[in-house]
Amino acid sequence: MDIGLILVITFFTLHLIFREQELPEIIHDLKGADPRWIFFGACAAVCVVAGESLIIHYMLRVLDQKTSFLKCLKYSFIGFFFCYITPSSTGGQPMQMYHMKKDKIKIGYSTLIMLMITIAYKSVLVLMALGFLIFNFDFVVQHAVDMKWLIVLGFVLNMSFISALMLVFIKPIWARAIGIRTVDILTKLRIMKRRHKEKYTEKIIRICDTYAMGADYIKRNLWVVLNVFLITAAQRICLASITWMVYKAYGLGSTSFIDILTLQIMIGVAVEMLPLPGAAGITEGCFLLAFTDIFGLELVKPALLISRGLTFYLILLLGGIVVFTVYCAGIKKDRKKSE
Numbered sequence: 001m002d003i004g005l006i007l008v009i010t011f012f013t014l015h016l017i018f019r020e021q022e023l024p025e026i027i028h029d030l031k032g033a034d035p036r037w038i039f040f041g042a043c044a045a046v047c048v049v050a051g052e053s054l055i056i057h058y059m060l061r062v063l064d065q066k067t068s069f070l071k072c073l074k075y076s077f078i079g080f081f082f083c084y085i086t087p088s089s090t091g092g093q094p095m096q097m098y099h100m101k102k103d104k105i106k107i108g109y110s111t112l113i114m115l116m117i118t119i120a121y122k123s124v125l126v127l128m129a130l131g132f133l134i135f136n137f138d139f140v141v142q143h144a145v146d147m148k149w150l151i152v153l154g155f156v157l158n159m160s161f162i163s164a165l166m167l168v169f170i171k172p173i174w175a176r177a178i179g180i181r182t183v184d185i186l187t188k189l190r191i192m193k194r195r196h197k198e199k200y201t202e203k204i205i206r207i208c209d210t211y212a213m214g215a216d217y218i219k220r221n222l223w224v225v226l227n228v229f230l231i232t233a234a235q236r237i238c239l240a241s242i243t244w245m246v247y248k249a250y251g252l253g254s255t256s257f258i259d260i261l262t263l264q265i266m267i268g269v270a271v272e273m274l275p276l277p278g279a280a281g282i283t284e285g286c287f288l289l290a291f292t293d294i295f296g297l298e299l300v301k302p303a304l305l306i307s308r309g310l311t312f313y314l315i316l317l318l319g320g321i322v323v324f325t326v327y328c329a330g331i332k333k334d335r336k337k338s339e
Contacts, residue, residue, distance in 0.1 A: 030302050037249035041242045041310045049315060051235030052076040052117060055228055059113045062224050065105055074322060075099055081319025084312065093118070099326070116225070119165050120232040126158050128236060129269045132262040139259050140266060146289045150270035150282075157273035176205060239311060240264035246307045247295065255294050263290045284308060 053072040060067045075096045083092030093114040100110040129151075133140055144151065180201055187197045244260040267286045274282055287304045295303045 030305065032299075033246070033249040033302070033306060034251070035249075037245050038306060038310070041245040041249070041306070042314060044238050044242050044245065045310045045314050046318070048235055048239045048311075049073070049076045049080055049318075051231055051238065052079065055117055055120075055231050056113055058227065058231070059116065059224070060105070060109070062221070063109050063112075065109060067103065067105065071103060074326065077315075077319045077322035078326065080315050081323050084316045084319070115165060116228055117232075119162060120225075120228045121236075122158050122162050122165075124229060124232045124236050125265070125268055125272070126155065126162065128233070129155070129265050132258075132265055136259065136262045139262060143263055143293060144266050144290050147266075147270055147286050150286065151266055154269040154271070154273060158269060161273065180205070236265070236268075237261065240268065242310050243291070243303075243307050246303050246310070249306070250295070250299050250303065252295065252299075260294065263294070266290065283312075 050073060053069060053076040056075055057067065057069045057072040060072070078099055079092035079096040081092070082095045085091065097107060097110040097114060101107055183197055183200050187194055240261045241257070241264075243264045244257050247255065247260055267283065267290060270286055271283050284304060287307065288300060291303065292300045294300075
């Protein structure tokens with residue numbers, strides 16, 4: 001249903017953007033881009049996913065969980081796919097944890113890893129955005145003033161979200177207490193059956209205790225956190241630089257790499273926390289607001305198609321292929337067991 005919603009939003013968005021242009025004209029503008037730079041952009045998009053895989057693999061090794069990088073790449077593609085088709089990217093991490101559990105990785109460890117990734121991903125975005133806003137303020141005002149309230153809202157939502165996650169990270173025992181209390185409330189409201197209360201309470205205690213041990217280890221080894229943040233920063237730069245590669249694909253050069261990176265990071269802050277699957281529609285609108293003067297009226301729309309195609313639809317497609325492959329492999333495995 002969420003994929004259908006994305007397609008519907010995308011259709012109407014593109015219809016509004018290109019309603020005054022004929023299809024042959026759009027195709028002609030797309031063909032004007034240098035395919036070599038588009039290829040580099042596609043590689044950068046894959047590297048964004050691989051960056052998360054590197055973090056998962058690294059943290060599993062820190063927690064003495066031996067898992068191949070290829071499996072971690074599988075977790076990342078699954079995560080990106082479900083993040084892109086669910087509002088506010090809420091569906092990815094539960095699916096990653098589910099597949100980690102199937103591969104015998106403790107749920108407490110996978111929870112810790114996902115929490116660290118989320119904290120780092122959001123924190124790096126906010127820190128980079130603040131840095132660019134301070135040191136490149138005039139450029140931001142010049143090109144992003146029309147979406148200033150979206151940027152302000154994005155800062156508020158991201159910082160609130162990070163604060164909540166940090167509280168859970170610093171006080172894992174509180175998470176256990178909240179979880180147990182939630183089970184009690186659900187039981188009293190008869191949403192959860194009374195006979196299941198003890199089972200879920202024990203599960204919450206076991207998960208939170210495992211998580212608390214893992215969190216304690218991480219806090220005693222802050223270099224792990226630093227490394228995760230550095231990898232995430234590289235991942236963020238890689239994602240934001242795809243727009244610059246599209247810019248170079250059209251042979252443009254009057255705007256610097258840092259300036260384009262600045263605008264793309266601002267768009268990230270503005271849209272990533274909004275409750276839309278893949279931030280579809282709003283991302284395209286912000287791109288046009290920020291980059292029309294950069295690309296020019298003739299090229300900004302095809303640049304939008306290519307940039308969005310690389311940063312969203314390519315990853316969505318590859319993630320969908322991985323999800324389908326894993327699903328088919330699971331069916332084949334179940335059949336062998338039943339024989």
